[in-house]
Amino acid sequence: MSLATHAPVFIVLLPLTASLLCLLFSRVHRKLGSWIVQAALVGSFASAVSTLYAVLEKGSHTIHYWMGNWEPPIGIEFAVDPLNTSILCMITFLSLVISFYGKPFLKDEDWLHYGGYYTLYGLLTVGLCGMVVTGDVFNMYVYLEIMSLSGYGLIALGGKKSMLAAFRYLLVGTIAASFYLIGIGYIYSMTGSLNMADISVRIQPFVHTPLFAFSVACFLIAFGIKMALFPLHGWQPDAYTYAHPGAAGLISGCMSKVPAYAMIRYFFYVFGVNNPVMGGLLDVMGIMGVCGILIGSFMALAQFDFRRMLAYSSVAQLGYIAVGMAIGNMYGFIGAVLHLINHAFMKSCLFLVTGGISYRFGEVNLYRLGGLNKKMTVSTVAVCFAVLSMVGIPPTCGFFSKWYLMLGAYEGKQFIYIAVLVISSLLNAIYYFRIIEQMFIQREASLTEIHKPETMFGLPMEMVVPIGITGIGILALGIYSMNIVTYVLKLGLPEVFLR
Amino acid sequence: MEALNDFLARRGIYTLVMILFFLGIYGMVLSKNYMKKLMAMNVMQVAVIFFYLCFAQKEGGMIPILVPGDVNPLDYINPLPHALMLTAIVVSMGTTGVALALLMRIKENYGSIEEPDVLRRASK
Numbered sequence: 001m002s003l004a005t006h007a008p009v010f011i012v013l014l015p016l017t018a019s020l021l022c023l024l025f026s027r028v029h030r031k032l033g034s035w036i037v038q039a040a041l042v043g044s045f046a047s048a049v050s051t052l053y054a055v056l057e058k059g060s061h062t063i064h065y066w067m068g069n070w071e072p073p074i075g076i077e078f079a080v081d082p083l084n085t086s087i088l089c090m091i092t093f094l095s096l097v098i099s100f101y102g103k104p105f106l107k108d109e110d111w112l113h114y115g116g117y118y119t120l121y122g123l124l125t126v127g128l129c130g131m132v133v134t135g136d137v138f139n140m141y142v143y144l145e146i147m148s149l150s151g152y153g154l155i156a157l158g159g160k161k162s163m164l165a166a167f168r169y170l171l172v173g174t175i176a177a178s179f180y181l182i183g184i185g186y187i188y189s190m191t192g193s194l195n196m197a198d199i200s201v202r203i204q205p206f207v208h209t210p211l212f213a214f215s216v217a218c219f220l221i222a223f224g225i226k227m228a229l230f231p232l233h234g235w236q237p238d239a240y241t242y243a244h245p246g247a248a249g250l251i252s253g254c255m256s257k258v259p260a261y262a263m264i265r266y267f268f269y270v271f272g273v274n275n276p277v278m279g280g281l282l283d284v285m286g287i288m289g290v291c292g293i294l295i296g297s298f299m300a301l302a303q304f305d306f307r308r309m310l311a312y313s314s315v316a317q318l319g320y321i322a323v324g325m326a327i328g329n330m331y332g333f334i335g336a337v338l339h340l341i342n343h344a345f346m347k348s349c350l351f352l353v354t355g356g357i358s359y360r361f362g363e364v365n366l367y368r369l370g371g372l373n374k375k376m377t378v379s380t381v382a383v384c385f386a387v388l389s390m391v392g393i394p395p396t397c398g399f400f401s402k403w404y405l406m407l408g409a410y411e412g413k414q415f416i417y418i419a420v421l422v423i424s425s426l427l428n429a430i431y432y433f434r435i436i437e438q439m440f441i442q443r444e445a446s447l448t449e450i451h452k453p454e455t456m457f458g459l460p461m462e463m464v465v466p467i468g469i470t471g472i473g474i475l476a477l478g479i480y481s482m483n484i485v486t487y488v489l490k491l492g493l494p495e496v497f498l499r
Numbered sequence: 500m501e502a503l504n505d506f507l508a509r510r511g512i513y514t515l516v517m518i519l520f521f522l523g524i525y526g527m528v529l530s531k532n533y534m535k536k537l538m539a540m541n542v543m544q545v546a547v548i549f550f551y552l553c554f555a556q557k558e559g560g561m562i563p564i565l566v567p568g569d570v571n572p573l574d575y576i577n578p579l580p581h582a583l584m585l586t587a588i589v590v591s592m593g594t595t596g597v598a599l600a601l602l603m604r605i606k607e608n609y610g611s612i613e614e615p616d617v618l619r620r621a622s623k
Contacts, residue, residue, distance in 0.1 A: 145590045167601045189554045
């Protein structure tokens, strides 16, 4: 028994321990707690990478980690396969990088705020990682609530208007959690099991019953609310706009992607998409996704607030993931998962840059960014990468996920999706290129500096480095996307596509 | 009459629970006071807890504590949903706590927890 066999549990355990100790140590020294959380995030990232290596070592296989060595249908297990380890690496990496970013915002705060922020931040990471790594249905509910509660806290820290956004998100998020509980209640009463692998076998005699359809609809509503799928996205623009700028990158990047992952896990791995109920459900998801893509893009076009525009753009981008699932063949699936990872990087990068702009100039209006390329060089370059990737121009990563989505739609003869993808790419180009136009071409806007630049890049070093890393990450994900698909994602395909 | 009796015996409790659940959502959507919205949210969560407790029930089952000599599972009710609901109660308490804290801050900031007032002051 070496330490590496326990790596799956360390991904969750290290940040959990650290964030519970964080406030205590912050009392001793203001910054000590944050260092402990960051050290734990380093450990968590290392465990995620070592788990990825362990999973890929013998080709495709699933590692089952039994809690307390109780055998699965009775005990709780962590199940890691190529799909969720790659997402775990993404979450822990982004969480580690963005943890540095919050420090300049907290410079003048006392120990309680400093420690409290990092406690919530660590717990948010715990919730995100736990939801991805767990192999138990009810366990996922607990992690969902950990994620949501710490998310409400981080959104409420953002200032005066954020309380209202957080409270509304809390009400809507609780409805989502209740629907999820009802869904697993039905699943449990049908199968008598809470373990995902066990359910996927035992559910098969029930897949034609109305009960199954009802529980699947509950899952769709629950995760649809949490991932802000189109008609259920009402909470999302306010929450993203007013979230604490230090954590907005993680909240916007990962918090809506993890429910999307949970949806993929349930629909493709646990229930299997090869039955009529799931076929109908995927059609519904396709309609929701298409409406979300179009309406999200149009709403983004109408916004003046940079952050709100990004929030509506998220609605559209999550529509892509829903469409990828709805296409329902191998390429569509790969496109959805790839877009999930890519979009986390793009949106984090953009939110980090908006946070940087509002940190230095206190400005969030889209049309007052003229001449920013001279003042914040690294940020503008990163924005360029992110924007090109959003529109889908190679070699940035956005191109490849859209390519796989289109390939899937072509193979499934669902040409309407191709049309929607092309139209939305054009809309993306319209509303993202105006940022580039503002930054590079427009004459200099008169901006008042709140914080004088400390470095040659125009922002404190703690903020420049995360922006740069996510910007480079967008390029790297694009260049290595072939390797990611061939060596990681294709090994973790659900059984439905392998037959 | 026979059909009604049969329906009430088999599905009556679930119907009531569902009505309670959707009453909760109805209250959350329609009431104008944030405190009332929060209470409606708690009603909804209680409905979910009832739902679990209902399907754990079994005719002729006794409390799930092992009686010496009786290892037949049909004699006991299912303890697992009760255990799950203990967790869900704790979670709902945590959610309510966070919501109350947020409400206090909203009251401090806007001087009211009536939705129209808060929205008017927030849009200023």
